[in-house]
Each structure stands twice: as structure tokens, then as C-alpha cells.
């Protein structure tokens with residue numbers, strides 16, 4: 001399959017490049033973000049600048065993280081250093097917390113993160129960003145609709161899984177609206193959605209050992225058809241299930257986020 005050319009740039013599939021081209025959708029997304037002058041914001045994957053320009057107009061200055069050298073060169077030509085700080089490289093390796101560090105501890109400005117995310121790295125980037133929740137005010141992303149449905153899914157539904165539990169543990173999330181393939185060049189094959197994520201206050205999180213929570217959730221959803229008795233065998237025996245008031249005959253998709261936290265804390269206490 002050939003890569004398509006947009007605005008003189010050959011869209012690279014390996015970087016998940018689908019550029020927004022519908023001005024009404026762009027306006028709707030920017031209105032949804034509601035950027036205010038002086039806010040600390042970073043855009044992941046600015047691409048040809050569809051969102052970058054209106055964001056800079058409203059904010060004054062914007063940080064961006066972009067991997068494609070050709071696009072980086074264009075950004076430097078189009079915007080002044082006072083308007084944009086370009087961080088060249090892979091967003092999956094970028095230390096988003098470093099953008100907040102210049103301020104004194106008391107009036108430290110929290111970061112807003114936005115982006116029309118490359119679909120090929122959507123799950124790893126969400127997990128990477130979850131690690132910076134303490135430094136973040138909110139995040140607004142465009143993602144494949146199917147991924148957004150999994151992020152916001154309720155227990156007991158087919159879409160509910162590891163992504164739902166681990167993100168809902170840390171963020172309040174809401175799907176804002178859908179964006180059809182025709183809004184992009186080249187058009188992707190799938191529908192997209194805009195999702196808003198706001199970190200929950202640290203005292204609401206509750207897991208004593210988050211790494212252990214992650215391992216338990218991964219095990220519970222590793223083999224979706226098996227019951228918790230099987231998938232969590234390494235963590236819980238029948239007496240533990242009794243103590244937790246959880247039926248070991250259930251499948252992982254039936255448990256709420258709070259129940260996973262209860263399991264992780266039970267296991268942490270046993271150590």
C-alpha cells in the first residue's frame with residue numbers, strides 16, 4: 001500500500017500518521033480542550049500542526065513531542081521559539097514530569113496533555129502517561145473509538161479489561177464525541193473518539209502496592225474465559241476469596257475496580 005501525500009508531506013504509516021483536515025472538527029476539539037492563556041500544555045504528535053496552531057493562538061506557548069524529523073523541521077519553520085518548544089523523539093520514552101519541574105514546589109503548574117495519538121502505540125502510551133498522573137491536570141486525546149470504549153467500559157461488558165481497570169483506577173474518564181474517518185488525510189479505516197482523562201486525587205486511589213495491582217489485573221484478564229479461581233491461583237486460595245467476599249467462580253470481567261484494589265491490598269497484607 002502506498003503512503004499518501006498531505007500538504008507536501010508523505011504520511012508515514014509506521015508513525016500512525018493520519019492528519020486532521022476538517023476545520024469544524026478541529027474547532028470542536030479545541031473548544032473541548034478550552035486552552036487558557038499561560039497554561040502549561042504539551043501536544044503529543046503535532047504532525048502538520050492542525051491542532052498546534054489554534055492551541056498556540058490561545059495559549060501563547062506550547063510544548064510538543066514529535067518523532068518525525070521532517071515534521072519537526074516544518075514546525076521550526078512555522079513557529080517561533082517563543083511559541084513552541086519542540087521535544088524531538090519518542091513520546092513513549094519522554095519524561096512528561098520534566099516539563100513541570102521548573103516551578104517551585106508550592107505553585108507548581110500541573111501539565112495538560114493533548115494529542116491526536118498515533119493509533120499503533122495507543123495502549124503503551126496510555127500506560128506510560130499513567131505514570132505521570134501526579135504531574136498532570138488533565139489529558140484530552142483522540143484515539144481509535146474501539147480503544148476509547150475499552151477505556152471507559154463498565155464491569156460485565158465485553159470491552160471491560162485490563163486497560164479499563166488500570167486507567168479507571170487512576171483517572172476519571174469520559175468520552176466526548178466521535179470523529180469519522182473523513183475528517184483525516186489519509187482517512188483511517190476506523191472511527192475515532194475524543195476522550196478526556198483527569199487524575200483522581202491521590203487519597204482516592206487506595207492500592208498499597210500498585211505494581212501488585214497491575215500484576216493481579218493482568219493475570220485476571222490474561223485468559224478471559226477462565227474463572228478467577230484459575231487465573232488468580234498464584235495470589236488467592238479459597239479462604240482468601242471467602243475473606244474478600246468474592247465468588248472464585250466468576251470471570252475477571254465481573255469485578256469492579258474497587259474489588260481489584262481490595263484483592264491487591266489483601267495480598268499485600270499477607271506478605
Ligand code: SAM
Nearest residue numbers: 015018019020045046047067068090091116118
Ligand atoms: N496532530 C496531528 C493531526 O491531528 O493532524 C497529527 C496526528 S497523527 C495521528 C500522529 C502524530 O504522532 C504524527 O505526527 C506522528 O509523526 C507522531 N508520532 C507517531 N509516533 C510517535 C511517537 N512514538 N512519539 C512522538 N510522536 C509520534
